[in-house]
Amino acid sequence: MLYREAGQFKSTYAEDQQIFPILQDRIGIGVILVFAFFVVPAIATQYWFSALLTPFLILSLAALGLNILTGYAGQLSLGTAAFMAVGAFMAYNAELRIPHIPLLGSFAIGGLCAAAVGIVFGLPSLRIKGFYLAVATLACQFFVLWAINRVGWITNYSSSGVISAQKIVIFGHTVGTSAGKYLLTLTIVAVMALLAKNLMRSETGRAFMAIRDMDVAASVIGIPMMKTKLMAFAISSFYCGVAGAMYAYCYLGTVEPEAFNLDLSFRILFMIIIGGVGSIMGSFLGAGFITLVPIFLNLSTDWISSTFNIEISHTVVSNGEAIIFGALIIFFLIVEPLGLARLWQIAKEKLRLWPFPH
C-alpha cells in the first residue's frame, strides 16, 4: 500500500534510469537527509555526536569504499585500514606543507594518495584471485603501517609517530564543535554516497559487477580487465582514504598509526558482511550495527550489574563482549547471509502488497 510503484509510468529513458526511480524512495531519502541535517543537530547531545554519529558516518564511508571493491568488483581486501591510514596521514601532510590549501583539498589529496597506493597494491589482483588476493592485501596493511612508523617525513618527525590534526577551517569558519564536525562529515558522506550510487548504474559500475560475477566471461565480452580492476581499487581506496582523513580530523583529532591496525580492517569487513555485500545502503546498516553493538553491550552489562547488584569484574566484561560479538556475527551469517540489506529488500516486497497480500 505504502510502497507500491503501480501507476508510476516512465515515458523517457532518463526517467527510467534515474538514481531513485521510485517516488517513495526519493521521498524516503529526502526525509532521511532532512532529518539528519536539521533534526539531529537540534536534539542530539555532545556525547551522541562525538561517540556515535560521527564515527558511524565515517565508518560507513569506509565500508562503502570496501563495498565498492569487494561487493561490486568482487576483489576481497583485508587492507582497508591501511588505505584509511594513507588518507589520514597524507591529508595531514598536505595541510602541513602546502600553504593556503583548503581542508577539503587536503582531504582530496589524502584520498588521491590512498588511490595511488590502492592501484599499486591492486596490481597483483590481475594475476591472483580469491583468498590468495585477500592475503596479498595484508601485505599492504603491514607495509603501510610500517612505512608510517619508520619514515619520519610522514609524521613530520614526531618521535612517537603520533600526529595531531590541524584545526578544521572551512571557508574561513573554524569548525570546532562536535555538532559542526558532524555536519561536515554528514555532508561529505552524503555527497560521496550519492556519487557511489550513481557510479554503480554507469558503465563502470556494470563492468565491476560483470567482473565480480565471472571475470573470464567479462573479459570475453570485451571488458578491459586491467583497467576495470585497477579502477575498482582506485575508487575504493579513494573512498577509504577520505574516510581515513575524516577519521583523523573529525573523530580522533590525535592519531597514532596503530589506530589503523588490522582490527579496524576486520571491523569494516564485518560491516559489509553484516550490512550486505554489494549494497550501498548495506554499508550504512552494517556500520550502524557494528558501532552500536559494543555500546549496547556496555550499557546492558552496566544495567545488569546495577539491577542485580553484582560486581562483574573487568576481564569478564571485556571477554564477554568479545564472545557475544563473535557469536552475533556467526548468528547473523547463519540467519541472513546476505545481510541486513536483504532484510530491507524482503520488507519492501512485503510492503508492496501490504495490507492485502492476495
Add this chain to the structure above:
Amino acid sequence: MNFFIEVLAGGLLAGVMYSLVALGFVLIYKASGVFNYAQGSLVFVAALTFVSLLERNVNFWLALAITLVVMVVVAVVTERVVLRPLVNQPPITLFMATIGLSFVLEGLSQMTWGAQPHGLELGIPDVPIEWLSQKANINISQLDLFAALVAGVLVAGLAVFFQKTRIGRALRAVADDHQAALAVGIPLQHIWAIVWAVAGFVALVAGLMWGARNGVQYALTFVALKALPVLILGGFESIPGAIVGGLIIGASEKVAEVYLGPYVGGGIESWFPYVLALAFLLVRPQGLFGEKIIDRV
C-alpha cells in the same frame, strides 16, 4: 660465512614453527574449503588450556590428554554450530564466520583461565647446542631443533594417517570432490568434525612449541598472521607446500632482516614475508604446490 649459516639455520628452524601453524590451515582448507582464520585462536586455546592445567599441578601427560579432549570438543561443537548451518555458503561467508569463531574462542579461553601471560617449560632449554657452537661456532637453539624434529614427526604421522587409514582415505576423498565423496557414502559432517579435531591437535603441537618459545599469551594468536604468507607461497591445498613455504619464508625473512633491514630502518619482518609471497604469486598464482586454477566460462 659462519654468521650467514647461523642466520640461515635460525631462519629455517623458525620457518618450521610457521609451518606447524600453516599445517592446521591446510588441513581444514583441503577438506572443507574453509579458510580458517581461527587457527591462531585454536593454537592459543590449546596452549593456554595446557599450561593452565600444568600450573594446577596436573600431570604432564594427563594435561596433554585433557587438552586434546578439549580440542576435539571444540571441533565437534564448531562443526555442529557453525559449519553445518553454513553449508553451501560462499567461501567469504565461511571465512567471516571463522573470524567470529576466533573472537568466541579467545574470549572463552581467557574467561576460563585468565588473561595473564604464562611461561611454559617443556624441559628443553632455549639455549644453543654446545658441541655445534664449539666445533663450528654456529649457534642453533636446542628448542628450535626439537621443534623441527616434532614437525617432521608430525608431518610423517599425518602422511601415514592420510595414506594408510580408512579415515585418512575418506578425508582425501572429501578433499578431492565433496559430491563424489557423498555419493560413495562418506558422511561429510563426520569428516569435517574429524578434520577440525586433527587441526586442533596440530594447533596443540604448534601451541606447545610457540608457547615454550615466547610464553603463552594473547600475542600467540598473531602467529596465524605469520602463517598466512607461508600458506599462499606453498599453496592452500598442499601439506608439503606448507612445509617448504615455511622454510622459504623463515629463511628469507631472517636473511632479509639481517642484511637488508639496516638499510631501511629495520623491523621489516612484519611485511617482508607478504611481499615475498606476493612477488612469488605473480609468477605462479596458485602458489608452489597449489592446484592449478583453471578458468572456464
